[in-house]
Amino acid sequence: MDAKPSRKVDILTSETLYKRFVHLQRLTVEHETLKGGRQTLSREIHDHGNAATILLYDPARKSVILVRQLRVPPVLNGDDGWLIETPAGLLDGDDPLSAIIREAMEETGYRIDRADYLYDAYMSPGTLTERVSFFAAEIDVTKRQGEGGGLEEEGEDIEILEVPLKDAFEMIATGKIADGKTIMLLQWAVMKYGL
Template structure:
């Protein structure tokens, strides 16, 4: 996000202590000077960012992938998504993730929104795209990804949310954007 936001309650970093550097995330502890003059520590997860795709078929269905999510110790049904590679354009990443995870390419794609997942402790940003005019192909998931592609109707997606099979914010947000599209004929700007 590039908008200039006033720094009314800015915390000035005094020091940064790296704690962990992983393949996807890193963890650091910052000591900060508070606006009121005191000091505090902040545990911060650094993430390269990600993309997610609301992919709609001509039959008014949404493409989803089911996969096991170790932090939850269960399978989840989600929209296609993945992390950005270093220096990667989010639009190119969205097209790549759609094709890798579902096999589909798209004739039309546009950014719906970019949002932070957990700004209280992480800097991860997700760029949510809408893809239409889907062209089927062959999925090519990463070697450590085991996915099942599903096409859901709107009612099925709502049922999955109620049942907890869909419970992540990006996918719920995408389903609600789809609902707006179905009601108004256009996706949110």
């Protein structure tokens, strides 16, 4: 498949609708269409910054470290809201590697000195600006240096889980793992390490 050259997009207007933890904007953009014309669109855009996530894998035990925490939007969809995920967090002004090293320690208590960068992905590009940087690191689960569980002052209440990779991968099909970034990292891990 040949990629067509990018078509120019012009931002005509930008209006802030709300700004606290998230920045909600209404943008009006104009772009070239595939047929050669121009089209104007209005979209609401949610921006809360970019993020990073990491898969912590213990090759000796063939297990991963995951976290379970409350996510309110799934509750609105009728789920219980307690999602099982890979550790993740906003960059908060740091580069992605520094941010994920910080988040791994805060959420799981595992200190990592290095992590392998895998890729960046937009998780919901129709409305979110968030770009997530994905990492992986091998650890020894018997050598946890901190308590983990998140930062109390940020209202985090995080349960730390050690799950065999095989079981974690099977939890995707049963719906016990429904977080997109976690599914992507578990699929990557199965391709790299096998079951």
